[in-house]
Amino acid sequence: MRVAVVGQGYVGVTGAVSFARQGHQVCGIEQDADRLRPLALGRAPVEEPGLQQELALAVETGRLRFTESLACAHARQPFDVVVIAVGTPPQEDGSADLSQVRTVLSEVATLLPALYVVLKSTVPPGTSEMLLAEHPTMRPRYAYNPEFLNQGSALDDWAAPSRIVAGVCSEPVIGMLRELYGLVACPWVVTTPTSAEMAKYVSNTFLAVKISFSNEVARLCTTPEVNIDDVLCAAGADPRIGSAFLQPGLGFGDSCLPKDTAALQRWAAARDIATPVLDAVIAVNRAQPRRVLEALREELGDELAQAEVAVLGARYEPWSDDMRAAPSLSVIPELVTETAAVRVWEPAMDSGRLEQLFPGVRACPDMRSALRGARAVVVLTEWPQIIEADWGGLATELAGPAVIVDGKNCLQPGQMAGLPVTYRSTGNRVPAHISDSSTSSAPTP
Numbered sequence: 346m347r348v349a350v351v352g353q354g355y356v357g358v359t360g361a362v363s364f365a366r367q368g369h370q371v372c373g374i375e376q377d378a379d380r381l382r383p384l385a386l387g388r389a390p391v392e393e394p395g396l397q398q399e400l401a402l403a404v405e406t407g408r409l410r411f412t413e414s415l416a417c418a419h420a421r422q423p424f425d426v427v428v429i430a431v432g433t434p435p436q437e438d439g440s441a442d443l444s445q446v447r448t449v450l451s452e453v454a455t456l457l458p459a460l461y462v463v464l465k466s467t468v469p470p471g472t473s474e475m476l477l478a479e480h481p482t483m484r485p486r487y488a489y490n491p492e493f494l495n496q497g498s499a500l501d502d503w504a505a506p507s508r509i510v511a512g513v514c515s516e517p518v519i520g521m522l523r524e525l526y527g528l529v530a531c532p533w534v535v536t537t538p539t540s541a542e543m544a545k546y547v548s549n550t551f552l553a554v555k556i557s558f559s560n561e562v563a564r565l566c567t568t569p570e571v572n573i574d575d576v577l578c579a580a581g582a583d584p585r586i587g588s589a590f591l592q593p594g595l596g597f598g599d600s601c602l603p604k605d606t607a608a609l610q611r612w613a614a615a616r617d618i619a620t621p622v623l624d625a626v627i628a629v630n631r632a633q634p635r636r637v638l639e640a641l642r643e644e645l646g647d648e649l650a651q652a653e654v655a656v657l658g659a660r661y662e663p664w665s666d667d668m669r670a671a672p673s674l675s676v677i678p679e680l681v682t683e684t685a686a687v688r689v690w691e692p693a694m695d696s697g698r699l700e701q702l703f704p705g706v707r708a709c710p711d712m713r714s715a716l717r718g719a720r721a722v723v724v725l726t727e728w729p730q731i732i733e734a735d736w737g738g739l740a741t742e743l744a745g746p747a748v749i750v751d752g753k754n755c756l757q758p759g760q761m762a763g764l765p766v767t768y769r770s771t772g773n774r775v776p777a778h779i780s781d782s783s784t785s786s787a788p789t790p
């Protein structure tokens with residue numbers, strides 16, 4: 346098939362590459378010159394494992410190219426289907442901004458009736474019906490097909506999705522979608538566009554529930570006799586619960602869960618539908634980054650204002666450059682306001698970008714120089730270099746008695762227990778001594 350993918354962000358560019366890998370002839374459409382420029386040279390505009398290599402290969406084999414204008418590309422050689430993956434960012438009140446989707450659909454409407462239209466952007470329930478009322482000729486060839494990929498494993502998720510949800514108004518569209526996805530084998534849920542839209546919000550909200558619930562559990566697990574890691578491991582081993590997203594820490598700070606939970610909350614409020622669970626999930630999440638400063642206040646009291654603080658990591662995830670809702674964006678400015686000095690080590694950002702993103706901090710080229718003389722350490726990203734560091738050696742650089750606040754619960758608890766520092770995690774992680782020999786884990790004969 347000849348496929349246009351409009352919007353070359355995290356979803357669009359990984360989708361364009363994946364459709365090209367399926368054997369389709371793909372054209373990525375991007376209006377932002379800063380994203381289009383690298384694409385034209387065969388370079389990925391966003392960070393995603395494996396993307397650069399696969400994109401270069403797809404361009405080299407002639408299956409994938411990029412351009413600015415959908416209409417011009419369609420005029421040269423008509424597309425069979427246009428896949429729309431533009432942004433739906435949050436507005437001030439939390440609701441989804443649909444302006445990018447509206448603009449593309451209006452342009453696509455001028456190219457009808459020749460092609461199929463597949464909307465992948467996350468939109469509130471009822472959006473497709475509202476847009477189809479504005480563009481009725483689109484209805485028989487329209488699908489709402491939400492995307493469920495995880496940043497960090499996007500290409501694998503495109504190749505082997507957990508499910509494909511097809512919100513359609515007519516039968517032939519299902520055949521087109523099956524051809525588009527080709528050999529991908531997974532369960533299909535074929536439903537109405539509005540159900541598909543709701544399914545996307547419900548999925549993201551449930552993942553957010555798991556994270557906020559883990560943070561509430563962590564508040565119940567703070568004494569030495571209880572270990573949050575063991576508790577969540579035991580609970581997550583139940584297949585009815587599952588261990589994914591049972592992650593206490595700074596809360597959800599990727600680009601989707603904060604915006605999608607807020608958008609669903611606004612959507613419900615506009616219809617006078619109460620959402621007590623969702624409200625609590627969002628409230629817990631908003632409070633979570635503030636717990637870094639609370640922990641420092643509890644440990645350092647009045648000395649906090651004179652303390653020098655080392656921040657290790659600024660990204661939400663090591664494998665993604667997406668900073669749109671990263672907890673560091675609120676935690677680091679608070680530290681700058683409340684403490685004497687803040688140095689930041691973030692291996693994926695140069696010092697100029699770091700100091701521009703976080704005014705008032707000093708960017709450090711390595712972990713050791715960031716830690717030198719610091720009274721407190723705050724870990725915001727689970728970089729392997731941080732997890733695998735020789736903390737026994739690094740602790741000697743700190744100005745004692747020092748505090749380590751592990752915002753990601755990623756340092757090794759056994760190692761922390763032996764250090765001359767106060768280690769604070771979200772919930773207790775330091776192993777308690779098991780004294781009863783009958784419960785010790787001696788090898789069984």
Ligand SMILES: NC(=O)c1ccc[n+]([C@@H]2O[C@H](COP(=O)([O-])OP(=O)(O)OC[C@H]3O[C@@H](n4cnc5c(N)ncnc54)[C@H](O)[C@@H]3O)[C@@H](O)[C@H]2O)c1
Pocket residue numbers: 351352353354355356357374375376377380430431432433445448449465466467468492493494495496600601
């Ligand atoms: N990022 C994720 O992990 C993820 C996962 C699942 C679903 N989603 C949803 O998918 C959608 C896209 O997400 P994203 O993270 O890729 O967004 P993004 O903001 O990174 O990318 C959107 C791109 O669309 C481009 N664009 C906007 N209007 C355009 C137009 N008229 N013509 C050409 N290009 C245009 C923008 O310049 C931008 O590069 C959102 O609705 C999001 O909620 C995202």
